[in-house]
Amino acid sequence: MQSRSIYKVPKGKLLKISLNYDEKGNSIDEIRITGDFFAYPEEAIDFLENELKDTLLEKEIIFKKIETIIEKRNIEFIGVNVEGLTKGILMCKK
Amino acid sequence: MKEQWRLLETGYGTAFTNMAIDKAVLVSNSRGKVPPTIRFYRWQPSAISIGYFQSLEDEVNLEICKNFGVDYVRRITGGGAVYHENELTYSIVISESHPRIPKNIMESYRIICSAIMKGLKNLGIESTYIPINDIITNGKKISGNAQTRKEKTVLQHGTILIDVNVEKMFFLLRVPNEKIKDKLIADVKERVTSIKHVLEKEISFEQLSNAIKSGFEQEFNIELVKGILTNEEEELTKKFERECFSTNDWNHRR
Numbered sequence A: 001m002q003s004r005s006i007y008k009v010p011k012g013k014l015l016k017i018s019l020n021y022d023e024k025g026n027s028i029d030e031i032r033i034t035g036d037f038f039a040y041p042e043e044a045i046d047f048l049e050n051e052l053k054d055t056l057l058e059k060e061i062i063f064k065k066i067e068t069i070i071e072k073r074n075i076e077f078i079g080v081n082v083e084g085l086t087k088g089i090l091m092c093k094k
Numbered sequence B: 001m002k003e004q005w006r007l008l009e010t011g012y013g014t015a016f017t018n019m020a021i022d023k024a025v026l027v028s029n030s031r032g033k034v035p036p037t038i039r040f041y042r043w044q045p046s047a048i049s050i051g052y053f054q055s056l057e058d059e060v061n062l063e064i065c066k067n068f069g070v071d072y073v074r075r076i077t078g079g080g081a082v083y084h085e086n087e088l089t090y091s092i093v094i095s096e097s098h099p100r101i102p103k104n105i106m107e108s109y110r111i112i113c114s115a116i117m118k119g120l121k122n123l124g125i126e127s128t129y130i131p132i133n134d135i136i137t138n139g140k141k142i143s144g145n146a147q148t149r150k151e152k153t154v155l156q157h158g159t160i161l162i163d164v165n166v167e168k169m170f171f172l173l174r175v176p177n178e179k180i181k182d183k184l185i186a187d188v189k190e191r192v193t194s195i196k197h198v199l200e201k202e203i204s205f206e207q208l209s210n211a212i213k214s215g216f217e218q219e220f221n222i223e224l225v226k227g228i229l230t231n232e233e234e235e236l237t238k239k240f241e242r243e244c245f246s247t248n249d250w251n252h253r254r
Helices: A044-051 A059-073 A082-091 B015-030 B062-068 B105-121 B166-172 B177-183 B195-199 B205-220 B231-245
Strands: A002-008 A014-022 A027-035 A038-040 A076-078 B003-013 B037-043 B047-050 B071-074 B082-084 B087-095 B128-130 B134-137 B140-150 B153-161 B222-227
Touching: A002 A082, A014 A082, A027 A044, A027 A082, A038 A044, A038 B140, A044 A059, A059 A082, A076 B105, B003 B015, B003 B205, B015 B037, B015 B047, B015 B071, B015 B087, B015 B153, B015 B231, B037 B205, B062 B071, B062 B166, B082 B166, B087 B105, B087 B205, B105 B128, B105 B134, B105 B140, B105 B153, B105 B205, B205 B222
Parallel strands: B003 B037, B003 B222, B047 B071
Antiparallel strands: A002 A014, A014 A027, A038 A076, B037 B087, B047 B082, B087 B153, B128 B134, B134 B140, B140 B153
């Protein structure tokens, strides 16, 4: 299932997510995170997208996973945060 | 004696060359080959730059760009899409370890934007920094800024609008209304202003670049000395232009 979301992060930037997900398994097949936010280092976004593959579309699971990746790769987001990313992803679910 | 930084005035360039020069200066500075550098430049043909994380086709009306002869390029910095026409574009490249640059990214935005605001003040324009990356005057955006850090080096570039054709800008760009949902403005077109609009008169690129040059000198307590690109920077520029900024792989990657 192909889906998209546009989410204005409160006091932050505009997050646009394209999601390809498995409806039966309730999990992410492929994700593309775009928008006018900032992330340091920028290249970490590819890593984040890869790591999110096969993740269950459940709030706590996605939140934890993103939090762990940010910590592991020492990523600094500006204009978007873990809550925003999680919300943007779940908004794609029909 | 005041610390001397380099001032580059590279004039008009294509979108690909402009972005390649900024990256070349960053790399050269990170290798310790050149001093901290402020650069002023312009765009010919006029062009759209998009942020590192943006989807090109989501942000830009490619068909209309082609019809207008407007180029487009993906930046190495995050942030939003910008239409570059009648403006001054600046960049600053400086080591992360330089004592005048805060380690904290948001604080460094504030200081560099403060140099721009001092420059605008030199023209009699009062402005305010609005985090994350905007400078506004009379409630409207007059300057947008974007920063990256690579190889322990800071690159921030940004625009100061001299004049703006808002209709054309929003014809070329696709701006969803979600963007201004929490800003209480009915129309995204109401968000932008320019020096011409604020001062109610034309000013030249040279007047503006002189004012901004002084702004940087005041903010950082330095002297800017005119310089040129080194041979190494020229070579790096060609390489980055060829291998990155002019390629579909790079520009269409998202």
